[in-house]
Amino acid sequence: MRMMRLIAMREYAENVKTKGFWAGILLFPLILVGVFFFQTMLAESTPTRHYLLIDQSGQYGEAVDAAIRQEQQRRILQAFVDYVLANRIAANPEQTPARANAQIDQFIDDVGVDEVAGLDQWLESGGLDFALTLATPYLREGAPAFVPPREQFVLAALPEGIDAQGDPEQIIEQLRPWLTGERPLVVDGQGSNLFALILIPAQVNTAIVRPGATALAADSTNNGIQYWASNLTDTRLPNAIERSINSTIRNNEFITRGVDVQVVRNVQRTRMPLSRLDPRKAEGQEAVSVADTFRQWAPVGFVYLMFISLMQSVQYLLSNTIEEKSNRIIEVLLASVTPLELMMGKLFGIGLSGITTIFAWLLSFFLFIAFYPGTETELLSQFFSVLLSSDLIPYFIFYFLAGYALYAGIFLAIGSLCNTLKEAQSLMMPMMMILIVPLVTMTFIAQDPNGPVARIMSWIPLFTPFTMMNRAAADPPMIDVIGTTIVLLLSIALVLWLSGKIFRQGVLRTGQPPRIVEVLRMLGHKH
Amino acid sequence: MQEHVLELNGVSKHYGKFTAVDDISFAIPTGSIYGFLGPNGAGKTTTIRMILDILKPDKGSINILGESCALNVRHRIGYLPEEKGLYKKMRVWAIISYFATLKGMDKKTAKSRAFELLERYGLKDYAEARVESLSKGMGQKVQVLSAVAHRPELVILDEPFSGLDPVNQEVLEQLIQDMAQEGQTVIFSTHIMQHAERLCDRMLLIAKGQKIFDGTLADAHAIIPRRVTLECQGDISAVTKSADVLGAIERFPETHNRAAGSRHWELQIKEQADPQKILQCCFENNIALTRFDYTQPSLHDVFVHLVGSDAREHSLR
Structure with a gap:
């Protein structure tokens, strides 16, 4: 027992001194801070995007404009809500930024094209200031002033020498240098790349698709609205324009068919809560x-945490065993301690450093949430408090330790058979593939925690810790909880016993890693 | 105190069809310095590993410090394996103290003992250095120290001299003698016969897994008859007839100047014979000597003689 403790303490102390350990501990908070920092920075620094609008039909320019206005209104309102939520005095867990944003989305989507101007007017005439005065009593002291976001999409003037009423194909040819970014637009004396060109041909109405009529695919694209942009990832603008124009077309349809638009709108806004x-x-x-x-x-979070920590620990265990073996330290150790003491000492020492890493992560998470208040972290902090206050913690501790013991046993045995990490890689491959399975099925099991796949996987010892953790919040049947635990504990005992055998014989081996037959012979060995 | 710290009886070890150690028996008296000699692949390391219970013998029994299993007395044994290795990132004093605590010493004593040893054997300045910054020879010295820091009754050193420069070899010899003086039993294996000759009270020679010789240095020397080399012209039969001479062989060394007509003889003489008498005999019989050599056979000669062609064959493989 004393030997085991000594070995565990040395492993722990040495592990904690390595750069890799600190990299593992610090990387997580750094990524966390980095992600949020970048998100905020990107949101604030997205450049103003200039677009060109050529409306030859003279019917839909207004709709495009409304779409862009609407996007801007959405951003202002969302920023406002985020601002209020971030600076309010008492947090209401039910009122999350995600929920507020969903409500704003709903609201904006309901606004008809002809009403956009009204909302704009309200904003311009100080509607937000009024809302701000209403909200002020609920905001904490010293809250920064609300700064509405800048306009993101701005209409630019058509470059000189281009006839807006000309042949669409010719217009595109002429504008190509701007579209591809070869030539910048000049806006207010400054150069700016053209983000998009929206071209509405004169005959655009012939491209309207109605039910019953066969869509003239090729033709309709030619005559329909053309959205030209070399940025393929930012789809907000084309989506908004499409939505807005469709809404205009439908309104026109209602009018031509003699339906009252106001009635339609009222019908559209009728809904039933669920x-x-x-x-x-x-x-x-x-x-x-x-x-x-x-x-x-939450269990998904735990499974993920378990996976990462387990991966880190077993890898370290493996490389550490191989180092001792290739350094020949193992022989000195074996003259002082039994192989079992050595193995268990390693297992505990490195397990302890794995737990340290988890704690360090949790701690940095807490600190991050405490010192980086904002709407984004608020969601995280809620998720986190649920995670910690839930009854899932004991499950996590148990399954983490069990999973660690199981996989550590296997990886120690692998390490004891190899002289170099390179040799170990081929033996590790199947284990890595097995370890990936719980990660791949993680979300699936969370959605159907007591389904057949989850139940079957629970009974496979290598997956039990992950799968049962995954199911922990869904009250799995007692038989599954108790049965799989027994199977798991028995497997751990078996794995540790067998890997103890392999370890004992493996650590003194030199030369090539053994073939399967030799490993089996080792397992059958009596000593 | 037992008479023997270590006794092996008919110990054998096989790896598949290969016999590494074949029916070896010997006993090591308490307090002696015991040399463990043999060519490469003779089975020295396997024997040592079996003594330490790192490997289990297939046959035979081992009695170490009164126990049948080294595990029970492992705190009383110090071991330096043939292939040296230390934790690279640890500090020199820490590694010595760590291995001592693994042998049951408490942490505080182990630390002061580490510094004491480092000072005594000239490594004081490196106590705080990391192992990876040491030269190979220094690292090896540190490893020897870490093997003996807990004052074991029995010290087993597998090839302790390999890789050390002559100065450090002397330091190590000193360390071995210091330990013997404190009553510790030291077993070491080596290829270098001079060390065995200088240090050992007794020695064991094994080859191909079998025991070839076990005894004192004097016993070893007695194996090869003492020799006198003569170079002269004419007949030497008068000398060979002398009672002290066991036999004579004529040699033809390449360096020998045959043109002058002189011949080169090697006489084997009796254990108790006095070479002076043989020289006298030569004068009395008017043999014109151009050379008279009397040499005590070295342990090296004994080794080569005993291991013979096998060793040479082995080393060429």
């Missing part, structure tokens, strides 16, 4: 809250 209820909860509290949804998804 409440999600959980039968397992106490009466009066059945409503599924955000926290409940989080709780359902």
Whole structure:
């Protein structure tokens, strides 16, 4: 016991001193900060995008304009809500940024093209200032002033020498240098790349597709609205324009068919709420809250944490064993301690450093949330508090330790058979593939936690820790919980016993890693 | 105190069809310096590993410090394996102290012991250095120290001299003698016969897994009869008839100047014979000597003689 402790302590102390360990610990918070920092920075620094609009039909320019206005209104309102949520005094867990944003989305989508101007007017005449005065009593002291976001899409003037009423194909040819970025637009004396060209041909109405009529695919694209842009990833603008123009066309249809547009609009805004209820909860509290949804998804977070930490630990265990073996330290050690003490000492020492890493991550997470308040981190902090307050912690501790013991045993045995990491790689390959399975099925199992796949996987010891962790929030049947635990514990005992055998014989081996037959012979060895 | 720290009885070890150690028996008296000699691949390391219970013998029994299994007395044994290795990132004093604590020493004693040893054997300035910054020879010295820091009753050193420069070899010889003086039993294996000759009370020679010789240095010397080399012209039969001479062989060394007509003889003489008498005998019989050599056979000669063609064949493989 004393020997084991000594070995474990040395492993731990040496491991903690390595650069890799600190890189592992620091990388996580760095990525966390980096992601949020970049997100905020990118959102603030997206350049103003200039577009050209050529409306030869004279019917839809207004709709395009409205679409762009609407996008801007959406951004202003969302920024405003985010601002209020970030600076309010008391947090209401039900009112999350995600939920508020969804409400704003709904609201903006309901606004008709002809109403955009109204909302704009409201914003311009100080509507937000009014809202701000209403919100001020609820905001914390010293909150920064609200700065509405800049306009993102700005209409630019057509470059000189281009006839807006000319042949569309000719216009495109003429504008090609600007579209490809060869020539910059000149806006207010400054150069700027052309982001997009929206070209509405004169005969655009012939391209309208109506039910029953066969769509003239080739023709309709030629005559329909053309959106030219070399940026293929930012689809907000084309989507908004398409939506807006379709809405205009439909309005026109209603009018030509003699339907009252106002009636249609009222019908469109009629809706029925759907409440999600959980039968397992106490009466009066059945409503599924955000926290409940989080709780359902929390196991996925745990599985992921388990996976990362396990990967790190077993890899270290492996390379450490190989180092000792190739350095011949193992022989000195074996003259002082039994192979079992050595193996268990390693297992504990490195397991401990794995746990340290997890704690360091959790701690940095806490600190991050505490010192980086904002709407984005708020969601995280809620997820986190659900994670920690839930009854899932004991499950996580148990399954983490069990999973670690199981995989560590296997990787130690592999390490003991190899002299170099290169040799170990081929032996590790199947194990890595097995370890990927829980990661791939993670979301799937969370959606159907008591389905056949989840149940079958729970009974396979190598997957048990991950799968049962994944199912922990869904009250799996008792037989699964107890049965798989027994199978898991028995497998751990078996794996440690067998890998103890391989370890004992493997560590003194030199030369090539053994073939399967030799490994089997080792397992059968009596000593 | 037992008479023997270590006893092996009919110990054998096979790796598949290959016999690494074949029915070896020997006993090592307490407090002696015991040399473990043999050509490469003779089975020295395997024997040592079996003594330490790192490997299990297929046959035979081992008694070490009164126990049948080294594991029970492992705190009383110090071991330096043939292939040296240390944790590269650890500090020199820490590694010595770590191995001592693994042998049951408490941490504080182990630390002061580490510094004491480093000072005594000239590594004081490197105590805080990391192992990876040491030269190979220094690293090896550190490893020897870490093997003996816990004052074991029995010290087993596998090839402790390989890779050391002459100065450090002397330091190591000193260390071995220091330990013997404190009553510790030291077993070491080596190829270098001079070390064995200088240090060992007794020695064991094995080849191809079998014991070839076990005894004191004097016993070893007695194996090869003492020799006198003569170079002269004419007949030497008068000398060979002398009672002290066991036999005479004529040699033809390449350096020998045959043109002058002189011949080169090697006489084997009795254990107790006095070479002076043979010289006298030569004068009395008017043999014109151009050379008279009396040499005590070295351990090296004994080694080559005993291992013979096998060793040479082996080393050419």
